[in-house]
Amino acid sequence: xxxxxxxxxxxxxxxxxxxxxxxxxxxxxxxxxxxxxxxxxxxxxxxxxxxxxxxxxxxxxxxxxxxxxxxxxxxxxxxxxxxxxxxxxxxxxxxxxxxxxxxxxxxxxxxxxxxxxxxxxxxxxxxxxxxxxxxxxxxxxxxxxxxxxxxxxxxxxxxxxxxxxxxxxxxxxxxxxxxxxxxxxxxxxxxxxxxxxxxxxxxxxxxxxxxxxxxxxxxxxxxxxxxxxxxxxxxxxxxxxxxxxxxxxxxxxxxxxxxxxxxxxxxxxxxxxxxxxxxxxxxxxxxxxxxxxxxxxxxxxxxxxxxxxxxxxxxxxxxxxxxxxxxxxxxxxxxxxxxxxxxxxxxxxxxxxxxxxxxxxxxxxxxxxxxxxxxxxxxxxxxxxxxxxxxxxxxxxxxxxxxxxxxxxxxxxxxxxxxxxxxxxxxxxxxxxxxxxxxxxxxxxxxxxxxxxx
Ligand code: ARG
Numbered sequence: 001x002x003x004x005x006x007x008x009x010x011x012x013x014x015x016x017x018x019x020x021x022x023x024x025x026x027x028x029x030x031x032x033x034x035x036x037x038x039x040x041x042x043x044x045x046x047x048x049x050x051x052x053x054x055x056x057x058x059x060x061x062x063x064x065x066x067x068x069x070x071x072x073x074x075x076x077x078x079x080x081x082x083x084x085x086x087x088x089x090x091x092x093x094x095x096x097x098x099x100x101x102x103x104x105x106x107x108x109x110x111x112x113x114x115x116x117x118x119x120x121x122x123x124x125x126x127x128x129x130x131x132x133x134x135x136x137x138x139x140x141x142x143x144x145x146x147x148x149x150x151x152x153x154x155x156x157x158x159x160x161x162x163x164x165x166x167x168x169x170x171x172x173x174x175x176x177x178x179x180x181x182x183x184x185x186x187x188x189x190x191x192x193x194x195x196x197x198x199x200x201x202x203x204x205x206x207x208x209x210x211x212x213x214x215x216x217x218x219x220x221x222x223x224x225x226x227x228x229x230x231x232x233x234x235x236x237x238x239x240x241x242x243x244x245x246x247x248x249x250x251x252x253x254x255x256x257x258x259x260x261x262x263x264x265x266x267x268x269x270x271x272x273x274x275x276x277x278x279x280x281x282x283x284x285x286x287x288x289x290x291x292x293x294x295x296x297x298x299x300x301x302x303x304x305x306x307x308x309x310x311x312x313x314x315x316x317x318x319x320x321x322x323x324x325x326x327x328x329x330x331x332x333x334x335x336x337x338x339x340x341x342x343x344x345x346x347x348x349x350x351x352x353x354x355x356x357x358x359x360x361x362x363x364x365x366x367x368x369x370x371x372x373x374x375x376x377x378x379x380x381x382x383x384x385x386x387x388x389x390x391x392x393x394x395x396x397x398x399x400x401x402x403x404x405x406x407x408x409x410x411x412x413x414x415x416x417x418x419x420x421x422x423x424x425x426x427x428x429x430x431x432x433x434x435x436x437x438x439x440x441x442x443x444x445x446x447x448x449x450x451x452x453x454x
Contacts, residue, residue: 001083009077019076020319021084023326028067030116031081031109032060034192035089037212038104041193041204047103052096059093060085080319082106082113103204105196107226107314112192114321116213118235119187121329122180128336129177129242130453133170135343137449140166144442147424148263148353149362154255158365159357159424162348164437165252167445172245179241183234190215194222197313226314229307232321236300239328243289243296246335250286253346257283262352267345270338285342289335296331299324357424360400364389366427367399367418374413384410 002009010018036057043053063085066072078084083106090097140163150160190213193199193206199222206218219225256263266283274280302324306317364385371381385399387410392399400422407414420426432438 001079015077015079018079018316020080020322021074021076021078023323024081024110024113025067025074025084026326027113027117028081028085029064030113030120031085032064033116033213034109034112035085035100036060037209038192038204039100040212041206041209042099042102042202044208045103045202045204047202048096048099052099055093055096056089056100059089059097062092063088080106080110082109103195103200103202104192105194105226105314107196108191108194108222110318111194111226111228112190112213114229114325115187115189115191115215115231118231118325119184122184122187122235122238125239125242125329125332125336126177126180128333128340129173129180132336132340132343133173133449134453135340136166136169136173137446137453139343139346139348140170140442141446143348143350144446145439146348146350146353147357147428149356149359156356156359156362159362159428160437161428161439161442162353163442163446167442167449169245169249170449172248173242176238176242176245180235180238183231183238185216186234187231188215189217189219189225191219191225191228194219194225197223197226223313227310227312229303229318229321232325233300233303233307236296236303236325236328239332240293240296240300242332243293243335246339247290247293249339250283250290253286254283254290257286261356263349263356265347265349266342267347270342270345285338289338292331292335296328299328360398360422361389363422363424363427364399366421366430370418370421371411371413376411376413 009015039048039053039056042048043050048056063072072084072088074081074084075087078087086097086101089100143162146162147159148162148165149156150158150165190206190210192209192213193204210216210218219228253264253266255261257266266281266285268281270285271281272284274282303321306320310317367388368378368381368385371384372378376384388402388407389399391406392402400419404414404416404418407418429438432441435441
């Protein structure tokens with residue numbers, strides 16, 4: 001690109017600083033697809049001959065194969081993948097190659113490549129989310145009757161089914177998949193034909209290019225088209241959110257795998273030992289996932305910050321969008337794959353979960369609701385049961401062991417049927433409202449997810 005205007009090549013230092021081919025080469029398939037579509041539009045407009053167009057397409061396909069085979073010589077002196085591919089093409093097919101860049105700039109070219117890349121990665125990420133959901137669903141189905149304490153503030157709160165917890169994760173990952181789908185229409189816009197910023201005096205049929213490349217829409221403002229990286233921000237946000245969800249799941253699994261909880265055990269394949277303490281089995285995969293969430297946020301903040309002060313056009317700062325994007329894609333891909341493989345291998349310590357869920361205090365709210373159903377205002381019932389909890393603690397016993405006689409000392413609404421309250425499965429069966437963890441609801445949910453995931 002320095003030929004003509006410049007008399008000397010850029011010094012090494014500047015070349016190294018400015019090159020992007022070391023990382024943008026991963027866009028090569030999209031760059032080549034874009035160039036073939038562009039060549040077809042140039043031919044249609046009569047700027048190049050049909051013969052040139054064929055040569056360009058054949059040459060680019062050959063280059064694509066060479067790159068895929070790892071035989072292509074990338075030259076950092078040519079700065080980026082666009083120039084590398086264009087130069088290789090001209091070397092290969094001669095003057096037809098030199099005609100390709102008419103009515104195009106690397107500014108609309110790089111925007112095109114990125115959009116094609118993000119579109120592909122969106123569908124791949126959705127597929128990986130679905131694979132993880134399938135693993136979660138199988139686990140839920142396998143332990144459909146397993147009761148565990150539900151927590152708030154990480155304190156035992158009320159009983160739930162383990163499946164209810166897993167189905168909660170299904171909801172979060174489903175939002176992630178839908179969110180990716182929601183941002184697709186804004187990614188799915190063809191920027192090519194915007195030139196450097198102001199289109200071109202060579203008028204191409206952009207709709208044709210869009211159809212060729214599978215875009216649903218064509219950008220409506222050339223300046224915006226080369227400026228816009230909103231779609232990168234949105235996609236990075238979606239990936240950060242997936243990281244957040246995986247991180248929260250990780251945190252629960254880590255806590256549950258401690259000796260103190262003992263609810264689960266990671267399989268050997270997904271645990272690591274300590275270099276010092278022979279007895280240790282560490283939940284490193286979950287910890288790493290929780291830790292990597294930091295870089296997913298960092299990548300999002302990085303692109304937002306890069307964009308905030310940019311004059312509304314292409315600026316070279318935009319080259320900084322790619323490494324953050326690629327890093328988040330790679331990080332989330334790996335994490336989703338690890339989780340989809342790790343979850344089915346979790347050893348679930350059902351006895352520990354059931355024992356913890358048998359804590360009668362988990363049913364204190366049920367006891368208050370028993371009184372409410374007999375006519376007591378809830379606030380009063382809450383206080384009454386609170387007193388009973390205190391009495392039980394002071395007498396070193398549990399709520400379910402207080403005699404009917406003593407219960408009737410605090411309220412005459414207590415009757416023989418109060419013993420029914422202290423049955424965990426009865427309590428769960430009563431939680432029938434939509435979204436609550438009754439066995440029927442859980443069975444229905446599992447069935448619905450199953451239908452959705454096929
Ligand atoms: N490597 C550049 C990027 O990633 C490509 C566009 C360069 N355009 C330019 N006018 N220097 O953004």
